[in-house]
Amino acid sequence: MPKSRKEPKKEVPISELEKPTFSEPATDELPSQTRTKKSTRTKAESKSNGASTSNPPSRPSSGIEPQFKSNANSKPKPEPKPKSRGARVLYWHRTDLRLTDSPSLKNALDIEDIESFWPIWCFDPEYVYRTRVGVNRWQFLLDSMESISEEYKKLNGNQRLWVLRGNPEKVIKKLVEEWDITHLCFEKDSNAYSKVRDQKIIGLAKDLGIQVVMTPGRHLYDPDEVIKRNNGKPTMTLHQWQAVTNKMGEIPHPTPAPESIPDPGPSTLKNDEDQKWGEYQGVDMNRGIRTGTDTCFESITGPSLNPFSVPTMSQMGFEQATTTIRGGTSDGHKRLDLFLSDSDKVAKFSKPGSAPTSLEPSTTLLSPYIKFGCVGVREIWWGSKNVVDIWKKKGGKGETKEPENMFGQLQFRDMYACAEAAVPHFERIRGNPVCKYVAWSLQNQYDSDGNEILPRPKDEDEIAEERFQAWREGRTGFPWIDACMRQLKHEGWIHHLARHSVACFLTRGQCYISWERGMEVFDDWLIDWDPASNPGNWMWLSCSAFFSQYFRVYGLVSWPQRTDKTGALVRKYCPELKDFPDKYIYAPHLAPRGVQEKANCIIGEDYPSPILDEQKEKDLCIARLKDAFSLGYHGNDEDVLNGTAKTRLKELHAENGHTHEKKEEEDKKKRKRDGEGALDKFIKREKK
Ligand SMILES: Cc1cc2nc3c(=O)[nH]c(=O)nc-3n(C[C@H](O)[C@H](O)[C@H](O)COP(=O)(O)OP(=O)(O)OC[C@H]3O[C@@H](n4cnc5c(N)ncnc54)[C@H](O)[C@@H]3O)c2cc1C
Numbered sequence: 047m048p049k050s051r052k053e054p055k056k057e058v059p060i061s062e063l064e065k066p067t068f069s070e071p072a073t074d075e076l077p078s079q080t081r082t083k084k085s086t087r088t089k090a091e092s093k094s095n096g097a098s099t100s101n102p103p104s105r106p107s108s109g110i111e112p113q114f115k116s117n118a119n120s121k122p123k124p125e126p127k128p129k130s131r132g133a134r135v136l137y138w139h140r141t142d143l144r145l146t147d148s149p150s151l152k153n154a155l156d157i158e159d160i161e162s163f164w165p166i167w168c169f170d171p172e173y174v175y176r177t178r179v180g181v182n183r184w185q186f187l188l189d190s191m192e193s194i195s196e197e198y199k200k201l202n203g204n205q206r207l208w209v210l211r212g213n214p215e216k217v218i219k220k221l222v223e224e225w226d227i228t229h230l231c232f233e234k235d236s237n238a239y240s241k242v243r244d245q246k247i248i249g250l251a252k253d254l255g256i257q258v259v260m261t262p263g264r265h266l267y268d269p270d271e272v273i274k275r276n277n278g279k280p281t282m283t284l285h286q287w288q289a290v291t292n293k294m295g296e297i298p299h300p301t302p303a304p305e306s307i308p309d310p311g312p313s314t315l316k317n318d319e320d321q322k323w324g325e326y327q328g329v330d331m332n333r334g335i336r337t338g339t340d341t342c343f344e345s346i347t348g349p350s351l352n353p354f355s356v357p358t359m360s361q362m363g364f365e366q367a368t369t370t371i372r373g374g375t376s377d378g379h380k381r382l383d384l385f386l387s388d389s390d391k392v393a394k395f396s397k398p399g400s401a402p403t404s405l406e407p408s409t410t411l412l413s414p415y416i417k418f419g420c421v422g423v424r425e426i427w428w429g430s431k432n433v434v435d436i437w438k439k440k441g442g443k444g445e446t447k448e449p450e451n452m453f454g455q456l457q458f459r460d461m462y463a464c465a466e467a468a469v470p471h472f473e474r475i476r477g478n479p480v481c482k483y484v485a486w487s488l489q490n491q492y493d494s495d496g497n498e499i500l501p502r503p504k505d506e507d508e509i510a511e512e513r514f515q516a517w518r519e520g521r522t523g524f525p526w527i528d529a530c531m532r533q534l535k536h537e538g539w540i541h542h543l544a545r546h547s548v549a550c551f552l553t554r555g556q557c558y559i560s561w562e563r564g565m566e567v568f569d570d571w572l573i574d575w576d577p578a579s580n581p582g583n584w585m586w587l588s589c590s591a592f593f594s595q596y597f598r599v600y601g602l603v604s605w606p607q608r609t610d611k612t613g614a615l616v617r618k619y620c621p622e623l624k625d626f627p628d629k630y631i632y633a634p635h636l637a638p639r640g641v642q643e644k645a646n647c648i649i650g651e652d653y654p655s656p657i658l659d660e661q662k663e664k665d666l667c668i669a670r671l672k673d674a675f676s677l678g679y680h681g682n683d684e685d686v687l688n689g690t691a692k693t694r695l696k697e698l699h700a701e702n703g704h705t706h707e708k709k710e711e712e713d714k715k716k717r718k719r720d721g722e723g724a725l726d727k728f729i730k731r732e733k734k
Contacts, residue, residue, distance in 0.1 A: 098234070098260050132161025134311055136221060138214075138232040139167050139207065139419075141240075141264050143190040144375040145197050147300035147422025150261035154231035155304055157259070162311030164225070165198055166208045167191055168217050169342060169357070171326040178331045178569040182538030183414075184359060185367030186573045190418045191356040193374025201307045208310070208354045211343050212323035214243070215250050220346065222254045225312055231259040233419070236269040236467040237577045265460045266297050266423055269467045272460075280468035282480060282592060284449050287461040300424040313354070317345045329500060338363040369538045371414065371573060378415030385410045386429045389437040393445040395430075395452045402530075402543035403610035405618060409541060410452075413574035416459070427456055459579060465592075466578035471681065473581040474498075474562055478681035480591045484674040485695040486553070486560035488514055513557045516657050517548070518567055520619070523649075523656035526606040526632050527551050529619040536619070538573035546587055547600050553588035554671055555599045556663040561588040589671060596671035599664050603632040622653050662709060669704040 137154045145151060155163075173179075179187075195207035210217045221227055230251055234244070244260065251258045262268035272281065272290050281287035324343025330336065340363035347353040349361070359366060386392060400408040415421040430452045434445055448454035471477040474490055487510035491499045505511050516522045520531035530544040540548075545568075551557060552564045561584040568580050585591040606613070613631030617624040623634055625645040630637040635649045635656055642648050649655055674695060685691040699705055703712070 132159045133157045133228045134162045134226055135160055135164070135229040135231060135308075136218070136225075136227050137163065137165045138218075138230060139165060139194065140232055141235050142233045142419035142422075143194045144378070144420050144422060145194070145201075145303040146375070146379070147263075147425040148233070148303075149263040149298070149301050150231060150233035150259075151304065152301040153259050153261045154229070155307075157229055157231075160308045162225070163205075163308040164208050164221075164310045165194075165205065165307075166210055166221075167356075168214045169209065169211045170214050171324045171343060172213070174324075174340075174342065174362070175326045175330045175332065176328055178566065179575075180538065180570045180572075181335050181359070181365050181367045182369040182371075182571070183573045183575060184362065184364055185369065186371065186373035186414055186538070187418060188356055188359065189373030189377075190375065190420050193376050193420070195356060197375060198307060201304065202309065204309050205307050206354065207356065208313075209348060209356050210346055210354070211348060211357075212321075212346050213325065215246060216321075216323070217346060218247065218250060219254065220315065220318075222256055224315055227256055229257045229259060231261070233264055234260045234262045234268070235264055236262075236463060238466065238470075238472070239577065241467075263422070264419065265463050266427060266456060267291050267294055267460065269460070269464045272464045273468045276464070276468075278468065280465040280480065281461050282465060284454070284457055284461055287457060287464060288448075291460075297427055298424060299428055300422055315347055317347065321346070332364075335365055336363040337365050368536050369573065371411070371537060371539060373414065373418060373420065373573075375415075375420040378412065378420035381410065381412060381415065382421055382426060382429060385412070386433050389433045389442070392430050392433045392452065393437045393442055395455075396446045396450045397455060397542060398450050400541070400543070401609035402541035402547065403606050403613075403615050404541075405614055407539075407541065411539065413576075414539065417574045417576055423456055423459070427453065459576075462576075462578040462582035465582055473565070473577065475560065475590070475681045476687065481585055481681040482590045482594075482674065483677075483679035483681060483683065483686050483691050483695075484554075484588070484590065484671060485692050485699070486588075487558055488563050489560040490562050510557070510559055513657055514552070514559050514563055516654070517552050517557065517559075517564075521654045522551075522658075523635060523654040524551070524602045524632075524660070525613065525616040525620050525623055525634065525653075526602055529616040532619040533615065534568075534571050538571055545583065547602075547605060549584055549587035550600045551602065553584075554596050554667050556658055556660060556667060558663070558667050558670065561585060561590060594675070596675070597668050599668070602660055606632055620653065622647050662713070666704060666706070666709055669702065670699055673698045673702060673704060 135154055135157055137151060142148050142150060191207055191209065198205040198207060210221075218227075218230065230247070235241075248258050248260075262270075271294070272287065273279070275294070276286070276290045281290065322343075323346050324340070338360055340361075342348070342357050342362050348355055348357060397409065402408075410426075412421060412426060416423060416426075434442075438445065445451070448457065465480070466472045469478065469480050472480075475481050475483065475486075476490065476492060477496075487507045488505050491503065493499055513522075517527065517531065520528040520535070522528055527548055530540050530548050533544070534540045534548075549561070549564055552559050553561050565581055565584040568584070569575055572580065582592065586593045589596040606615075612628050613623075613626075616631055623631065623645070626634050626637060626647065627641065627645075630641060634642070634645075634647070634653060637645070637649070639648075647653055677691070677695060677698065679686050679691045679695075683691060685694070700708075703709075
């Protein structure tokens with residue numbers, strides 16, 4: 047019997063948090079503060095920097111004195127400070143793994159009279175087990191954590207990224223109690239999951255009597271503010287987003303990176319032996335890539351020989367990554383600098399004009415660095431703006447405009463964020479008010495309580511299931527699709543227009559399979575996966591929302607040929623086809639047997655025959671989408687929720703002859719009319 051998906055997070059009973067503890071030996075000698083920032087900013091000024099704060103600081107009475115030890119180079123040991131004076135700040139890195147362009151970090155460092163400061167990362171078992179993340183994204187995250195840790199060390203030899211393991215509520219409670227925390231600061235996120243989590247954290251902070259400073263900074267404008275100004279509605283077009291944000295003033299300039307970081311306070315934590323830091327009840331969504339034992343959660347601080355360290359892939363039980371794209375704020379900034387160093391490229395950046403077929407990325411490849419907050423969006427925006435302004439001053443002409451230029455790209459990202467934050471169930475069809483209803487094959491199924499049924503029951507549509515697997519594994523028999531899917535799996539990134547191609551093919555182009563299934567594969571494999579951009583773009587490509595020209599379908603041969611007639615990407619990712627002549631590289635099944643033999647690749651044996659008839663399926667898909675648009679259902683309509691919409695739509699397809707059977711019949715008639723087979727044609731031609 048398939049089980050229903052567990053709803054997020056189980057509350058941890060307080061009793062469990064208060065079990066007896068034992069002490070772990072101290073590992074670090076802590077020097078005195080190298081910098082205690084005395085901010086002259088008032089609280090009102092801090093707020094005007096976008097931060098929202100909760101609860102005035104009130105010192106928790108844990109009875110633990112701050113531990114200050116002298117620096118080897120410094121003079122006499124300072125007297126231990128009496129409690130309840132300076133601020134003891136936890137800076138919680140979640141969506142930002144950078145020091146530059148971080149209004150949130152700036153607000154944290156601007157807190158008056160900082161006594162101790164810990165930049166932390168909290169590995170949440172919910173994230174580690176419940177979220178689909180492939181090996182390449184894991185590796186990218188770990189790289190990015192290492193990279194920011196190095197940046198902290200450069201600013202203050204006593205600092206690092208303090209990596210903790212466990213449910214954030216449990217971990218934060220423990221840190222507040224043991225490290226005597228007064229402030230918890232983090233970058234605000236606006237997506238549905240983060241909001242629920244943040245409310246819990248804010249409630250916890252209130253109970254613990256600490257102040258929360260939550261600052262937006264992940265987008266050009268705070269999505270919640272944009273939605274508020276849009277009367278609570280999502281922005282469903284770039285034009286809508288621009289109309290609202292045009293009245294919100296200039297995009298803020300990036301805040302400078304800090305020049306120094308205060309010292310941390312104590313660097314030890316008691317390990318509660320019986321505390322289950324990795325407690326999680328549900329399906330491990332990453333079990334497919336977890337080939338080893340996960341030792342990440344054995345204690346809150348990680349391995350005793352290297353406490354608070356960034357875990358390795360093997361400590362998390364994961365296989366090695368395959369991607370060549372490595373994470374980190376340092377690499378991200380190198381990539382940004384490289385882009386900005388070519389002013390012509392920046393000024394004339396044109397997304398539709400870039401090549402999905404090129405072996406080296408023809409766009410910036412900044413998306414994974416933006417996703418993990420290794421690079422700030424305002425740095426890209428203002429960096430590009432300055433370059434274009436100087437270029438124009440020097441006489442440059444013919445710059446590209448929105449939406450195809452770099453500014454348009456960043457705006458699209460914000461537009462999706464402002465849609466996701468305002469739309470319930472943005473990541474699925476059922477219950478999603480902006481998603482048009484199409485009777486796709488392999489849609490998610492739900493039990494009577496509305497919970498998704500997982501693991502998925504076998505779908506009755508076996509052909510669709512086979513097509514889906516072939517698409518996922520890059521063996522559709524269409525080299526362009528297969529090369530893109532294999533590149534995606536291997537590298538965790540493909541060009542935007544390659545994503546268009548594979549998404550269109552899977553959904554409204556040919557396969558007629560639910561975008562939810564394709565989105566899930568991207569959830570697994572993309573290193574730049576984003577909870578707004580991924581479902582948003584899948585809805586766009588499947589004409590479920592944002593875009594509706596369902597009759598415009600990407601050709602499986604003509605489209606890649608537009609930018610590369612030689613098929614370089616196919617030759618790289620489908621090496622079995624590498625010796626085909628250019629003429630057949632995107633359609634090797636059309637090559638005569640002799641050509642196949644010469645290329646050492648027989649279609650149907652060494653490389654699959656096409657899984658479907660491109661044109662026939664395209665016609666059928668367009669016809670069905672037309673039917674769906676005529677009924678005009680959306681994911682939250684009662685008829686969709688109770689299943690009537692699916693039945694009505696299927697009846698309409700049958701009435702209009704938009705079924706495989708009818709199409710087959712028509713084709714047969716047509717063949718008869720035109721003459722069947724090669725011989726008939728030959729006779730006809732002779733008669734002429
Ligand atoms: C089906 C599908 C799924 C996608 N899933 C994601 C995703 O999970 N995460 C993600 O970041 N992008 C996603 N995209 C959007 C886009 O493909 C990538 O942002 C882009 O290809 C990243 O490459 P780049 O950094 O070189 O982009 P560039 O062209 O250099 O653009 C710069 C930045 O602008 C933003 N951007 C550009 N286009 C888009 C867009 N259409 N939507 C949202 N942001 C955009 C990205 O942050 C990108 O890094 C998806 C697109 C499709 C068609």
